[in-house]
Amino acid sequence: MKLIVTGATGFVGSEVVRQALRNPFVTSVAVIARKAVPVPPNEDASKLKSFVLDDWTSDYPDSLIEHIKGADACIWSLAVTPSQSRSMDFAQVTTICHDYTINGIQNMIKAANKPFRFVYVSGVLTERDQSKVLPSLGEYRHLRGRTENCLLDIAKENSPNVQVTVTKPGAIDAPSVKETSDAMLKSLFNMFGYTPRVHVSELAAAMIDQCQNGITKDPLWSDELATIGKRVLKEEDYL
Numbered sequence: 001m002k003l004i005v006t007g008a009t010g011f012v013g014s015e016v017v018r019q020a021l022r023n024p025f026v027t028s029v030a031v032i033a034r035k036a037v038p039v040p041p042n043e044d045a046s047k048l049k050s051f052v053l054d055d056w057t058s059d060y061p062d063s064l065i066e067h068i069k070g071a072d073a074c075i076w077s078l079a080v081t082p083s084q085s086r087s088m089d090f091a092q093v094t095t096i097c098h099d100y101t102i103n104g105i106q107n108m109i110k111a112a113n114k115p116f117r118f119v120y121v122s123g124v125l126t127e128r129d130q131s132k133v134l135p136s137l138g139e140y141r142h143l144r145g146r147t148e149n150c151l152l153d154i155a156k157e158n159s160p161n162v163q164v165t166v167t168k169p170g171a172i173d174a175p176s177v178k179e180t181s182d183a184m185l186k187s188l189f190n191m192f193g194y195t196p197r198v199h200v201s202e203l204a205a206a207m208i209d210q211c212q213n214g215i216t217k218d219p220l221w222s223d224e225l226a227t228i229g230k231r232v233l234k235e236e237d238y239l
């Protein structure tokens, strides 16, 4: 499987890359980023091919189309997180979260194998129903939901050649991560009566599994991702 990864310098994307490099089923990891992507420590980087892209809203250049040609799947973990979005101009957040993603999948479809599986990393707080009134972070949560809707429409229009699922983790755990101190996020998580959570290694394993073995459902919530991730991490000894 040739796997495209975006957001590879980030918290989620770097774990996806680390696991993909170890996964014998993954033959090639084609990263697209705005800067050079460091090789994860102690990993064999021979399968890792990076492309640095400056303009994410235009047709991909031929050299990038060549880079992603024959891809079987993409894990898109590039985005502005809710906390980051609050200090940014919303037009810029929209461009990065929505326009980059939709332009990305449309360009990838031109170069990818069929079926092409696209796993979009979103979050538990995003809202697909654009008419729903949201008390906090509404603009951002609707934006991310709108991107999910658009991706699912693209999958429908291109069915069965393009398959999409959206992962909706809540808090993502890792040894290096402390419980969020963001009061707004904490209060939003309180809506659920608990904080939905998944470990970053389970999340990455579950998403690679969806690419490898087929998309099982949309969306995938924290507990579902944790279940799939735990099964994969238990079954596979290369992790």
Ligand SMILES: NC(=O)c1ccc[n+]([C@@H]2O[C@H](COP(=O)([O-])OP(=O)(O)OC[C@H]3O[C@@H](n4cnc5c(N)ncnc54)[C@H](OP(=O)(O)O)[C@@H]3O)[C@@H](O)[C@H]2O)c1
Residues within 6 Å of the ligand: 006, 007, 008, 009, 010, 011, 012, 013, 033, 034, 035, 077, 078, 079, 080, 081, 082, 096, 121, 122, 123, 124, 169, 170, 171, 172
């Ligand atoms: N972290 C969590 O606890 C959590 C929880 C639930 C959902 N999520 C979702 O998971 C996804 C990934 O989050 P994360 O925690 O991995 O975020 P992160 O660590 O901030 O990583 C974001 C990635 O997006 C890239 N990116 C951001 N702006 C960009 C731009 N203008 N051009 C090109 N690349 C850009 C970053 O690249 P640079 O390194 O070049 O900036 C980085 O690779 C997001 O959709 C987020 O909402 C995260």
